[in-house]
Amino acid sequence: MTTNPDPTPERAVRLQARGLTTGYGGRPIITDLDIPVPDGSFTVIIGPNGCGKSTLLRSLARLIKPAGGAVLLDGADIAHTRAKLLARQIGLLPQTSTAPEGITVIDLVSRGRHPHQSALKRWSEADEKAVQDALALTRLTELTTRVVDELSGGQRQRVWIAMALAQQTPLLLLDEPTTYLDISHQIDVLDLCTSLQRAGRTLVAVLHDLNQAARYATHLIVMQDGRLVARGHPADVVTAELIRQVFGVGVRVIADPETGRPLIVPHAPAPSPAPHARPTPPEGPA
Template identity: 60%
Template sequence: MTRDRELSVEHLSVGYHERLVIEALDLAIPPGAITAIVGANACGKSTLLRSMSRLLSPRAGQVLLDGKAVHRMPAKQLARELGLLPQAPIAPEGITVSDLVGRGRHPHQRILSRWSTADDEAVADALTVTDTFELADRPVDELSGGQRQRVWIAMALAQRTDVLLLDEPTTFLDVSHQVEVLDLLTDLNAERGTTIVMVLHDLNLAARYADHLIALADGQLHAAGTPAEVLTPEMVRTVFGLNSDVITDPVSGQPLMLPKGRHHSLV
């Protein structure tokens, strides 16, 4: 089991060049839970996740892990405690699946240390749970988009961090594999206590799988809380500019958003 880690954002402002995307944001991530970040395109979801993993330096404020600013932590130490799957990762040309997943173990390697049994077990486990074990010897660039996405998730899992950040982990996946990946992350959270923070576009999947929702609008926190507290017609209208009804999902018991239009259909 992992231990609960306190991840929070204090008065964070961050952006690109002259453009400020997030300004004076404060929020706390519930330890040991699954948090989904939702919001319209260009609202700052990925920017927030990149800042939390210290890929982006803050203009002001800070991101804290157990009270320590992540931007001041040694890179290797942070990589042993917090893992990131970015939105569009790029694999080195010709690298095989097993070699790529094995890179998730690099933060645990020390100078002159040898590959260990624990490393083998972590890689094998990650390949198995993502259903990519049979692809281990294949070059990553020969895989389909869905297969590649599962391999990248396997690399993140092999890192075995207490906190895992994922930017749209269901990208390129069909509906069946989207559910499989989210079920996998739910099992990881339940079995290991891993704190998971993920950006999702699908509001209904976010409400179904997350314990905690964060809704962003124009770089600001619009709402945070349980899916029942956050996923409301008012939030959908304000954040997404969409009129909707919200009912109870008969399967999960979580809120289910139905957009208003000529037909009521899931998104």
């Protein structure tokens, strides 16, 4: 049963899926899904592999055409919104991205300003500031002249994040933004997401690490088999029973000593039985 354990009233919603049915090659991954994204939230989508997390995110960004239902932005179906106008409202960090051969960091990040350009509006001081701010936030200022393909996987991921930030959209969608990053840079990215959310942006991210999701999300969406299982604040949603039901893993859920948020601790595996000792053969006559 779909639940919403959060007893507080719904916050304003700019972006939502309404009766969404979608998938690939005529095979539905998501069927008749209703998902509101609270405005000003850091919403994190979790669930097992193949449950429809990335499919939902790609649908919210209009990368997948629904077979039924709609994605609404300010009450209007985004299927009918002009591409450049939509790109000024919703930014996307996809799961995998390929940079044009030979492009530098500064040139790729600057492409985030494309939705704001036109034949009558050329590069401006506001564009330059947006790019420089994005580079500073992702700690890439010293790498601006480097070729993107020459960077490490973690550095490349930060370049794509910077490009999405330079787009300066009020809504930002991130599909596994911590991929390729070591733990230090994972924390940097998630702390940055929190800062952006506190500054007024709405973020929606797919994460695999349940403890990171519980620690950073202000709103959690839990999916299984293309359907919504639960949504709400992590403190209200994350329980041992939910994790067992959705992921098939036995856990304890305790309070994180740093944040008070739910902390998921998997049960230790049962110890292996001790090998049977070989019986000592009886001594025979010498």
